[in-house]
Every structure is written in C-alpha cells, then in structure tokens.
Amino acid sequence: MLLVALVLVGGSGYAVWTNLDSLTGLTSPLASKDFPGPGGDQVDVEIPQGATGQAMGEALYEAGVVASVSAFSTAFEANPDSVLIRPGTRTMLEEMSAEDAVALLVKNELVDLQVTIPEGYTVEQVVERAVQVTGLPAEDFEAALADPEKIGLPKQAKGKAEGWLYPDAYMAKPDATAAGLLSQMVGRTVRMLQEKNVDRSDWQTVLTKASLVEREGLHAEDKPKIARAIENRLADDMALQIDASVAYGAGKPGTELTRADTNNAKNRYNTYQHTGLPPGPIANPGEVAVDAVLNPAPGDWKFWVTVNLDTGETKFAEGFDEHQQYVAELREWEKANQ
Structure with a gap:
C-alpha cells in the first residue's frame, strides 16, 4: 500500500507540473523538451571559456535557441565532436533542435571578434586579452612568440616582442591564428615607425x-x-x-x-x-x-x-x-x- 501511495504521489506531482505548464506557459529548462527545428531568426550567443555542456545549454536556453537544457545536454553527450567546441560568439537560430544546435557549435563558425589592446600593456597582458576574447590557446601565442620570424619581428627587436605589439583594435576572424594576430600587431608598429621616418637603427631605442x-x-x-x-x-x-x-x-x-x-x-x-x-x-x-x-x-x-x-x-x-x-x-x- 505504501508503494502504491508513493507512486500516486509521484504521479500527481508530475501531473501538477504538466498542468502548470499548460496553464501558465512556464517551462522548466531542465525538462527534456526539444524544438523540431530547423530554427528561425538569428541570435548571437557567447560561449564562455571553459564552459561545460550544461553551461552551454543554459546559455542557449536563455537565448531561445534550444527548448531545454536537458535536451541539449543529451545531444551534447551523444556527439563525439562536442569536445572540440571553442569559446566565442556564435550566430545561432532561435528554436533549433538540440542536435542541430550541437552540430552548428561543433563547426566552430565564430563571429568576428574584436581584440582591443590598450596602450601600455605588456606582452603577457596582450596574450591574456587575446586568449580571453578569441578562445585561442595560450600555448599557440607562446609558440608564435618563440618564433620571431613567423610574426615578422625585425632584427632590432632581438627576438623579443615587448614594445612591438601595437595597441589598437584588431578583428579576429573565425579562422584567426595566434601568429596571425601577433603579426598584425608587429606590422602596425613597423608601419608606424616608417611613417614617422624613424631611422631603422633607432627603432628599438x-x-x-x-x-x-x-x-x-x-x-x-x-x-x-x-x-x-x-x-x-x-x-x-x-x-x-x-x-x-x-x-x-x-x-x-x-x-x-x-x-x-x-x-x-x-x-x-x-x-x-x-x-x-x-x-x-x-x-x-x-x-x-x-x-x-x-x-x-x-x-x-x-x-x-x-x-x-x-x-x-x-x-x-x-x-x-x-x-x-x-x-x-x-x-x-x-x-x-x-
């Protein structure tokens, strides 16, 4: 009798939640509901650095992309390539199926990001900012800095990028690389010195x-x-x-x-x-x-x-x-x- 009573209580609780949904339109983000897709209007969603599948699902649910966090989490775990999803801003569609949302994230088609470097930042701070904005690994920047020729450092720099990363706003496209971003910064510094007619031998000084x-x-x-x-x-x-x-x-x-x-x-x-x-x-x-x-x-x-x-x-x-x-x-x- 006790077992039957518990079942009835559980059933009534489920019924109350289901009826509440139908009467108020409220939906639990944890409920395993899913949109049929394919989706509607575009919406930009930020995937934070180090976000778990749960955190991604919550961001997408809040943006109206997926119908529930639970459905997204299930699709996330079912896709073996989900571990390749990079942080950054993505253009998604409202009311996508969870499976399609994961598949789109896996493509890593990031919206162009703006990396702004303030005056007076050190190389270490520049790398921290670039990693934070683009989601590119810090190791990629360290490897690029260790290869001065790859980023276009002049011989006057003596292999060190400090002072040569021009402070400005840089647009990082979806296929941007650490070496590419650093090359842009070095190139801006070189052009600036040339435009001001600074003798090459005086650049470092x-x-x-x-x-x-x-x-x-x-x-x-x-x-x-x-x-x-x-x-x-x-x-x-x-x-x-x-x-x-x-x-x-x-x-x-x-x-x-x-x-x-x-x-x-x-x-x-x-x-x-x-x-x-x-x-x-x-x-x-x-x-x-x-x-x-x-x-x-x-x-x-x-x-x-x-x-x-x-x-x-x-x-x-x-x-x-x-x-x-x-x-x-x-x-x-x-x-x-x-």
Missing part, C-alpha cells in the same frame, strides 16, 4: 623610451615633458630611477616594489642601479608616447612625480629640492587616502 613614457605618464600632455626629463637625465649620465622599469624586471606591480628591489643590481631593468636605458621596452607604447619621444617638450626638468594617484596629476621639477616638495605632497595625499 625609440620604442624603449616610449614604453617608459607610456608607463610613467597618464595624461597625454605630460608625456612630452617626461620624454624631455628622460633625455635630460641621459645627457647628464644620471640614473633614470623609473619604478615601472624596475617592476618589469622584477616581475611584480610597481606598487609592490621594496627597497630590496631597487637595490638589486642583478635586475637588468633596475634603472636605480644601472645608468642609461633598460635592455629593451617594458611595455607596448601607443602613438602618443612615440610622438612624445620624437618631439619632447622643451625644458630643463629632471624629476617628475604623480602627486594625486586618482587624477594622475604629475608635477615636474628641475632640481632635487623642488622635487622633494612634490614628493611630500604625494605622501600627504597617500595619508589622506589610505
């Missing part, structure tokens, strides 16, 4: 200086002044003492630098311990920073410091005593904004 200016200056109007201050220090054989360069060589954020870091002479990018420019660029500079290096502002500044870390306000000084006054201003700001 200009990019190195521009990368320092890029990481030190937040506002465009400050960059020509920073470029001039760098030139003035180099002319007097003064250490540049640029924290961004030390941090790059130490592999840590500039906000985490310690006295030990600035005292570490083993760090070739330590511009406290080594005079002159660092061995190469510390980031990928934009055109404004390059222009600042090619046309630095006239002045006798040798010091600069950002006195307000929120606004990026930077003050310049010719002498050390004046500079110390601005440093004290920064310390006051830091105390007030802890």
Whole structure:
C-alpha cells in the first residue's frame, strides 16, 4: 500500500507540473523538451571559456535557441565532436533542435571578434586579452612568440616582442591564428615607425623610451615633458630611477616594489642601479608616447612625480629640492587616502 501511495504521489506531482505548464506557459529548462527545428531568426550567443555542456545549454536556453537544457545536454553527450567546441560568439537560430544546435557549435563558425589592446600593456597582458576574447590557446601565442620570424619581428627587436605589439583594435576572424594576430600587431608598429621616418637603427631605442613614457605618464600632455626629463637625465649620465622599469624586471606591480628591489643590481631593468636605458621596452607604447619621444617638450626638468594617484596629476621639477616638495605632497595625499 505504501508503494502504491508513493507512486500516486509521484504521479500527481508530475501531473501538477504538466498542468502548470499548460496553464501558465512556464517551462522548466531542465525538462527534456526539444524544438523540431530547423530554427528561425538569428541570435548571437557567447560561449564562455571553459564552459561545460550544461553551461552551454543554459546559455542557449536563455537565448531561445534550444527548448531545454536537458535536451541539449543529451545531444551534447551523444556527439563525439562536442569536445572540440571553442569559446566565442556564435550566430545561432532561435528554436533549433538540440542536435542541430550541437552540430552548428561543433563547426566552430565564430563571429568576428574584436581584440582591443590598450596602450601600455605588456606582452603577457596582450596574450591574456587575446586568449580571453578569441578562445585561442595560450600555448599557440607562446609558440608564435618563440618564433620571431613567423610574426615578422625585425632584427632590432632581438627576438623579443615587448614594445612591438601595437595597441589598437584588431578583428579576429573565425579562422584567426595566434601568429596571425601577433603579426598584425608587429606590422602596425613597423608601419608606424616608417611613417614617422624613424631611422631603422633607432627603432628599438625609440620604442624603449616610449614604453617608459607610456608607463610613467597618464595624461597625454605630460608625456612630452617626461620624454624631455628622460633625455635630460641621459645627457647628464644620471640614473633614470623609473619604478615601472624596475617592476618589469622584477616581475611584480610597481606598487609592490621594496627597497630590496631597487637595490638589486642583478635586475637588468633596475634603472636605480644601472645608468642609461633598460635592455629593451617594458611595455607596448601607443602613438602618443612615440610622438612624445620624437618631439619632447622643451625644458630643463629632471624629476617628475604623480602627486594625486586618482587624477594622475604629475608635477615636474628641475632640481632635487623642488622635487622633494612634490614628493611630500604625494605622501600627504597617500595619508589622506589610505
């Protein structure tokens, strides 16, 4: 009798859900319902990096592509090629059958994606952004970077792409490759230097200086002044003492630098311990920073410091005593904004 009662309760529960569907139009995404297909209007759906079949089904269900997550999951597991589905934005159809939805995803026909690289990104950050947007494996980018000729790096780069990946927006087509994207970035940098009539022998030096200016200056109007201050220090054989360069060589954020870091002479990018420019660029500079290096502002500044870390306000000084006054201003700001 107990068994019969349980069966009846289960049956009544199913009946209640079924009747609720018919009366309200509500549908459980977990119910094994399926559209007959072939589908209607187009709709773009984003498949996240590392998404499981369940997560894909939920995204498609929310977009109205499949009738239920359960039906999609079943079709996903039944298709042996489903493991090849790459992340990215796909153009799907509303009300597709689950089987057809999986088959379309397997084709990996991605919508063109825009990879935007901000000024001042390092190579590591560029790769992270490209992997995130395109879904291409990080290993592909690492392999391309290890083959300088494949991505068009000039000999002046000495095999390192840092500084040569031009910050801009790039359209990644469905058949885009890591090497292809990096080649576009390098090509843009080369064209920019050529258009500005920079002598080929000066390319690496200009990019190195521009990368320092890029990481030190937040506002465009400050960059020509920073470029001039760098030139003035180099002319007097003064250490540049640029924290961004030390941090790059130490592999840590500039906000985490310690006295030990600035005292570490083993760090070739330590511009406290080594005079002159660092061995190469510390980031990928934009055109404004390059222009600042090619046309630095006239002045006798040798010091600069950002006195307000929120606004990026930077003050310049010719002498050390004046500079110390601005440093004290920064310390006051830091105390007030802890």
